[in-house]
Amino acid sequence: MALLSGNEAIAQGAWEAGAHIGVGYPGTPSTETMETFAQKDGVYAEWCPNEKVALEVAVGASAAGARVLATMKHVGVNVAADPLFTVAYTGVNGGIVMLAADDPGMHSSQNEQDSRYYAQAAHALMLEPSDSAEARAFAKEAFELSERFDMPVMLRSTVRISHAKGSVEVAERAEVAPKPYEKDPSKWVMMPAYAKLRRASLDERVAAAAAWCEDSELNRVEMRDTSMGVICSGAAYQYVCEALPDASVFKLGVVWPLPKRALQQFREQVDALYCIDEASTYLSDSVRALGVQLDATPAALPAQGELSPASIRAAFGLDVPAAAAPEEVPARPPALCAGCPHRLVFKELARAKCIVCGDIGCYTLGALPPLSAMDTCVCMGASVSMAHGFELAGRFGEPARVAAVIGDSTFAHSGITSLLNTVYNVGPGLVCILDNRTTGMTGHEGNPVNGITLQQRTSRELDLEALVKALGVDDCAVVNPNDMRAVRSAIKDALANSEALSVIIFKSPCVLLRNSFVPGAPYFVNGNCTGCGSCISLGCPAISKEDDGRAVIDTAACAGCGQCGQYCPVEAIEQLEGSAR
Amino acid sequence: MSTTATTSVLLAGVGGQGTILAADLLAKTAIAEGFDTKLSEIHGMAQRGGAVTTAVRFGETVNAMVIDEACADCLLAFETTEALRNLHFLKPGGMIFVNDVAIKPLPVATGKAAMPRRARERLQDAQATLVDADELARQAGSPKTANVVLLGALSTSLPFSEDTWHEQIKLKVPPKTIDANLQAFALGRECALGTR
Numbered sequence: 001m002a003l004l005s006g007n008e009a010i011a012q013g014a015w016e017a018g019a020h021i022g023v024g025y026p027g028t029p030s031t032e033t034m035e036t037f038a039q040k041d042g043v044y045a046e047w048c049p050n051e052k053v054a055l056e057v058a059v060g061a062s063a064a065g066a067r068v069l070a071t072m073k074h075v076g077v078n079v080a081a082d083p084l085f086t087v088a089y090t091g092v093n094g095g096i097v098m099l100a101a102d103d104p105g106m107h108s109s110q111n112e113q114d115s116r117y118y119a120q121a122a123h124a125l126m127l128e129p130s131d132s133a134e135a136r137a138f139a140k141e142a143f144e145l146s147e148r149f150d151m152p153v154m155l156r157s158t159v160r161i162s163h164a165k166g167s168v169e170v171a172e173r174a175e176v177a178p179k180p181y182e183k184d185p186s187k188w189v190m191m192p193a194y195a196k197l198r199r200a201s202l203d204e205r206v207a208a209a210a211a212w213c214e215d216s217e218l219n220r221v222e223m224r225d226t227s228m229g230v231i232c233s234g235a236a237y238q239y240v241c242e243a244l245p246d247a248s249v250f251k252l253g254v255v256w257p258l259p260k261r262a263l264q265q266f267r268e269q270v271d272a273l274y275c276i277d278e279a280s281t282y283l284s285d286s287v288r289a290l291g292v293q294l295d296a297t298p299a300a301l302p303a304q305g306e307l308s309p310a311s312i313r314a315a316f317g318l319d320v321p322a323a324a325a326p327e328e329v330p331a332r333p334p335a336l337c338a339g340c341p342h343r344l345v346f347k348e349l350a351r352a353k354c355i356v357c358g359d360i361g362c363y364t365l366g367a368l369p370p371l372s373a374m375d376t377c378v379c380m381g382a383s384v385s386m387a388h389g390f391e392l393a394g395r396f397g398e399p400a401r402v403a404a405v406i407g408d409s410t411f412a413h414s415g416i417t418s419l420l421n422t423v424y425n426v427g428p429g430l431v432c433i434l435d436n437r438t439t440g441m442t443g444h445e446g447n448p449v450n451g452i453t454l455q456q457r458t459s460r461e462l463d464l465e466a467l468v469k470a471l472g473v474d475d476c477a478v479v480n481p482n483d484m485r486a487v488r489s490a491i492k493d494a495l496a497n498s499e500a501l502s503v504i505i506f507k508s509p510c511v512l513l514r515n516s517f518v519p520g521a522p523y524f525v526n527g528n529c530t531g532c533g534s535c536i537s538l539g540c541p542a543i544s545k546e547d548d549g550r551a552v553i554d555t556a557a558c559a560g561c562g563q564c565g566q567y568c569p570v571e572a573i574e575q576l577e578g579s580a581r
Numbered sequence: 582m583s584t585t586a587t588t589s590v591l592l593a594g595v596g597g598q599g600t601i602l603a604a605d606l607l608a609k610t611a612i613a614e615g616f617d618t619k620l621s622e623i624h625g626m627a628q629r630g631g632a633v634t635t636a637v638r639f640g641e642t643v644n645a646m647v648i649d650e651a652c653a654d655c656l657l658a659f660e661t662t663e664a665l666r667n668l669h670f671l672k673p674g675g676m677i678f679v680n681d682v683a684i685k686p687l688p689v690a691t692g693k694a695a696m697p698r699r700a701r702e703r704l705q706d707a708q709a710t711l712v713d714a715d716e717l718a719r720q721a722g723s724p725k726t727a728n729v730v731l732l733g734a735l736s737t738s739l740p741f742s743e744d745t746w747h748e749q750i751k752l753k754v755p756p757k758t759i760d761a762n763l764q765a766f767a768l769g770r771e772c773a774l775g776t777r
Contacts, residue, residue, distance in 0.1 A: 003612055163623065164620060165605075167618065235646070239647075308647050321672070330696065335631075335687045369691070544685050544690030
């Protein structure tokens with residue numbers, strides 16, 4: 001018996017199923033799945049630049065006969081959607097299992113889209129576990145199902161499955177020989193003539209899967225009081241068990257396709273039937289579409305965000321524990337770390353009065369006060385393309401200074417094609433690549449820029465400067481982001497020429513990288529401080545304002561970067577003698 | 582499907598304080614004592630010095646991995662502001678153990694907000710046990726054992742044997758730090774028992 005997170009359990013199940021290969025792109029809450037899988041014996045695993053590439057690698061490996069696990073967060077499925085929809089047509093040779101980790105409540109994401117719609121739209125079988133034990137079991141079963149029905153199988157988790165831990169019985173790995181590859185263009189070459197045949201085949205395969213799911217043990221009916229029946233899946237099932245302990249429950253483990261006949265039977269066995277949906281109406285809409293009539297809960301369930309036992313009880317008009325009003329306390333938002341090499345770039349872009357198109361990563365925190373230096377953040381790579389759009393709109397109205405800010409991993413993920421577009425269409429502007437030598441927010445994974453691979457195979461660092469120049473950017477500089485004057489003059493020079501496209505690569509390691517970040521001796525504030533607030537405006541968590549307005553540096557938290565001292569107009573910030581913290 | 586016997590512990594702190602490690606140790610001890618156990622945490626954007634909570638629930642059969650308002654049996658807070666922020670998750674009569682330290686959130690550090698007034702008094706009014714975990718950790722031989730000091734204090738309210746805790750601590754922490762961690766656990770226990 002092991003205490004495993006849902007992500008660890010999925011990796012365990014895939015390993016037990018004999019999966020040979022793992023591919024993915026880091027993204028909360030999916031990341032630990034591939035990190036765990038990569039540690040297992042006898043497997044090959046790699047991080048890819050993005051989810052589309054990962055799924056395509058998976059399709060190739062599957063065609064060649066291997067069992068493959070592909071992992072990503074929900075918004076990563078958007079990126080992988082192109083191959084996904086067509087691999088449903090081709091089907092598989094070795095099994096393909098694709099994890100889509102959703103984030104209802106948006107703890108670490110830009111939206112709370114429901115990946116179950118993808119299964120429905122792409123016609124891919126989808127399983128949804130409701131705890132770690134099921135995560136392991138479903139992942140294992142998914143490989144069998146993928147090969148049996150000749151289709152990719154999606155595994156849907158949510159943050160409360162991926163990042164919740166529970167007891168799991170584990171087993172040994174079953175070694176599975178890769179299947180032989182047989183050339184078959186009618187299956188693998190999706191040109192119209194063959195695709196039309198596979199479209200018909202898809203309907204047959206889906207029909208077979210739909211027939212199987214009517215009696216699948218992955219779906220479960222728990223008959224209790226027949227006055228009330230509830231249909232649910234995933235984490236919501238656990239909440240229903242606590243909120244409505246007497247209700248009869250149809251727990252779906254297969255969330256696409258749905259077991260039409262079994263659900264219709266359940267409808268007849270209960271007096272009232274409800275569907276518990278979290279953050280979307282996927283389940284209730286889909287159940288109704290089968291002709292299964294649902295009753296409305298006395299009060300509405302929350303339409304957005306996560307459910308909990310209390311929110312379900314409240315929807316049924318049942319009592320919930322009375323809670324005192326929350327205490328009034330100051331908010332504690334996340335912040336860029338002390339010594340973060342991104343900080344001065346935001347400070348100086350704000351000083352230059354730029355419109356800043358941001359991107360996905362730690363540096364999105366540059367949008368928060370006191371830096372408040374970001375205007376937009378939409379999706380991976382959008383900084384560069386949106387900045388181009390801002391510039392284009394300016395040609396019809398008020399021209400504005402626009403800068404794009406994108407991290408190293410995000411640039412490799414989706415920024416390269418965006419930059420290529422700006423070059424191709426001769427768009428001017430400033431693109432700042434924040435190269436902190438890692439994929440920071442998700443936990444410091446390797447990426448093509450730092451050349452660190454998932455299983456520590458020797459690789460090479462991407463020469464970002466050479467790449468940018470090869471794309472056609474003549475004005476490309478590499479700048480130390482901890483040097484205020486260098487940052488300021490690089491941004492000033494780039495903005496001075498409104499006709500040119502400039503790229504500045506701000507290169508300095510993340511302070512959390514133990515092997516490459518070298519902390520300096522901490523700084524302190526001396527008696528010269530006038531309380532002007534210049535250093536406070538950097539939003540460094542090691543600096544705070546005393547009651548008299550003067551600044552104080554927490555030497556235990558200070559990373560010794562010296563950024564603040566460069567902003568002090570009265571030389572009140574000094575470095576302690578001696579070694580780092 | 583009875584859930585009346587489930588015990589819910591909410592751990593609250595500031596990203597980077599070691600709440601997740603403490604929650605893991607608590608969950609493993611509960612499992613070693615034969616309880617069905619679930620733990621739920623949030624990481625990613627919620628870290629980087631932000632407010633974090635982790636839920637640990639154990640009992641005969643545990644379903645939900647989250648804790649609703651007014652449903653926590655115990656609140657283990659690693660910082661006083663975070664204790665106040667999560668006070669309404671506590672059941673009436675629930676136990677509160679708080680690391681007696683205040684860490685300024687960024688809006689306070691930048692002068693845009695103020696720390697809560699009379700935080701310690703408000704917590705004492707709520708019958709919280711304030712633990713000087715940082716000082717006790719130093720006494721135990723390592724400032725990094727503050728989270729185990731807090732677990733020691735929490736352990737006085739949970740039905741696990743000291744031996745099981747000790748076994749799990751030995752399995753979890755680096756070998757060189759076992760003695761300091763066991764001492765930290767003992768000091769946390771003494772503190773909680775002494776102040777009651």
